[in-house]
Amino acid sequence: MQLRIHRGTREIGGTCVELESSGQRILLDLGLPLNATDLASTPLPDVDGLAEGKPSLLAIVLSHGHRDHWGLVPKVSRQIPVVMGKATESIMRAAADFVPDAIALNAAQYLEHGKRIQLGPFAILPHLVDHSGFDAYAVEVEANGKRLFYSGDLRAHGRKGKLFEALVNTPPRNVDTMLMEGSSLGRLADDQAFLTEQALEERFIDRFRSTEGMALVACSAQNIDRVVTVYRAAKQAGRTLIVDAYAAEVLKATGHDSIPKPAPGWSNLAVYIPQSQRVQLLKKNIAPLVDSYRGFRLWPEQLAQQASRSVMLFRGWMMRDLDRAKALQGARVFWSQWDGYLGAGGSGEALKADCDSRGIPFETIHTSGHASPGDLKRLASAIVPKRLIPIHTFQRERFPDLFDNVVLVDDGKWINV
Ligand SMILES: [Zn+2]
Ligand SMILES: [Zn+2]
Structure with a gap:
């Protein structure tokens, strides 16, 4: 299995990860960049078959309903199946009548906590997580004997904080590569906590x-x-x-x-x-x-x-x-x-x-939708990935100070999982 992060190695916004195994591909998220002025003038990432559809592009998996994770979906071929949580689908459909550049999608399959789904060579195990967006998932992806864990966006201090503790207490094992968000780095001191x-x-x-x-x-x-x-x-x-x-x-x-x-x-x-x-x-x-x-x-x-x-x-x-x-x-x-x-x-x-x-x-009066550096540390040391790659962060250079086995990668480059 190979992966390339099209956007997100150095920024929050426009998250898009392409996974490839045996010539088949899926996308994890397809977000709108934070600095995009409008949808029409924002190009799609360089993913083969995204605009016109292609049999080898099996699906787009949306971790949750935030625009920085799905915002470019209205521009892709409607032939490409989209996979997301059931509540995410219905919230996006409800919102589509009220907000600009939105889309009322029909999910091809649903992400459901603890229920493995198969997309070609990719076995996907969704973990429901605590986040400011409802029905948000981290996903474990297995293909060709390799295992990837993608955190999506998550936190421990919200109303579903127990989900974070459950993830830390019974973490996915034998993770080869972990993509972990780092939104709070640079926004909160390493030893500080967000309000619950x-x-x-x-x-x-x-x-x-x-x-x-x-x-x-x-x-x-x-x-x-x-x-x-x-x-x-x-x-x-x-x-x-x-x-x-x-x-x-x-x-x-x-x-x-x-x-x-x-x-x-x-x-x-x-x-x-x-x-x-x-x-x-x-x-x-x-x-x-x-x-x-x-x-x-x-x-x-x-x-x-x-x-x-x-x-x-x-x-x-x-x-x-x-x-x-x-x-x-x-x-x-x-x-x-x-x-x-x-x-x-x-x-x-x-x-x-x-x-x-x-x-x-x-x-x-506000608290963050994202985990504090301390909670991210707990997550990383529970999962102990062979390689930890920063994503969804403006401060990737802080990762090696905070976590073990960090590998910094560039947008658009294929790497082995
Ligand atoms: Zn989010
Ligand atoms: Zn996000």
Whole structure:
């Protein structure tokens, strides 16, 4: 078995790994580079048969539903089978009506925790992992007597941290090559830990209690762990979590009973459809889906009155609705995403400026979707791969200091597993 990393040896974003055995190939992930300005002008990696399809290219396996792992899939031949988790498929399908450059895929096969699947010469064993993206997997791939372990994106401090401990306690054995993500290197000191989602929940409760008006939480609706954290905190602070149609559809798509959604039995949850979203739903011909929110709807004229008892899952463009409804009195914005997005050109820059100009207090309450250096060390020393190759990191040169058997490779070069 050979592998080549098309992108990811020196960066986060655009992850794509090609595996070859006996003339057959699969891809692990096909992400959009972080610095891509738009999909149309971003080239596909140099994988034979990707644009037009080719029998030797058996499948694209998506570790999880983050765009830096699937973002280029809309550009490939639809003949190439795509393999992913079932919830990832349904969340991506739900999101496709709401976000640009997305795609509603039909998975050819599903990744399922502990269930081996065979793609030509490749035997793939998925391990469900804790990550900010829902239904995320690390995968073990065996072919020709060689074994590869790809971490995907993972962490130990989220709501599914037990999965990380299970992986460390009963690690895959005899791993020849391990591709391990290193997102946190350079972002967190080696001996420091990230806040847990549980600790974040406590912090949110405290801040919601001391917020006079509406608490506006700017987090991704697809960060299900975080939405659960915010929902639980809202409930404990005596508030109702307001979500839009996009978040409502994503929550429904998780297919998990334990995840809040506008469905019978859930309290402290409401659905508000912002004006521009209402227009979008009509345009996309999916307006009838709001019928399923009956009993959960909140109307514009109720926003001001409910503000002090509400938490809204919020994006910057919703400010206009809240302003029009006079619901911003005493409001506070909580940025619950990576701080890097607040910088120049980032997705949060305009929101921060808008808050500043309106005099709305703005603070960050967030924890990473990625493992701390200490947790990565635990993972690497549990698996003890013959070779450890950094991926999904801006700091690969730190790997040899932290882990054993590190081999640095270059994008685009074939190497033996
Ligand atoms: Zn991810
Ligand atoms: Zn990623």
